[in-house]
Amino acid sequence: MHRLFEKFIEQLSASVDAADLHEAMASAAAGLEFPLFAYFTYPPASSDTPLVISNYPSSWTSNYLRLRYHSVDPVILRGLRGLNTFHWGLDRDHRYLPASQQEVLENAAQFGIRCGLTMSIHDHRGRFAG
Structure with missing residues (x-):
């Protein structure tokens, strides 16, 4: 390791x-x-497109960016809140998430993305990547 x-x-x-x-x-x-892996950097301005480097299906990443899912993605929102590494996915209890956040997880599952491990990275200027 x-x-x-x-x-x-x-x-x-x-x-x-x-x-x-x-x-x-x-x-x-x-x-x-x-x-699979994905590296995501939250854009500095809400109108900007985030940087995504991944081997996720390109149909998923283009859909994700087009629908601006990063603004409601429960994985991104949790990553923004802290520095912890965490597991996520449909196998975890997500029934209590708002409908928009459940939609992101359910749509990702249609592309074979059902669960994952996220490591949040925050720099000294408060920028976020995960």
Whole structure:
């Protein structure tokens, strides 16, 4: 595990563009036996489009961005609130979420995205990525 993390940090440090970041994250996800990954940065202005680097189905990510799901996604909203790593998904009790948040999880499931592990990253300026 330690070597996997070291390699990930090395790849991140050497990254010069989104393709390099994608490769670093794909390699780390594969090493952890995660079939899918997504890196999301919340946009600085609410009218801006977030940056998404992932191997999720492109039909899902384009749908997600078009519908501006990041503004109601329960995973993103929870990540914005804290620094904890957390599990999420349809297998967890989501009946108490607002309908708009349930819709995000249910639509994601149609694309094979049913659960996950999220690590929130907050920088010293208050910016968020997860």
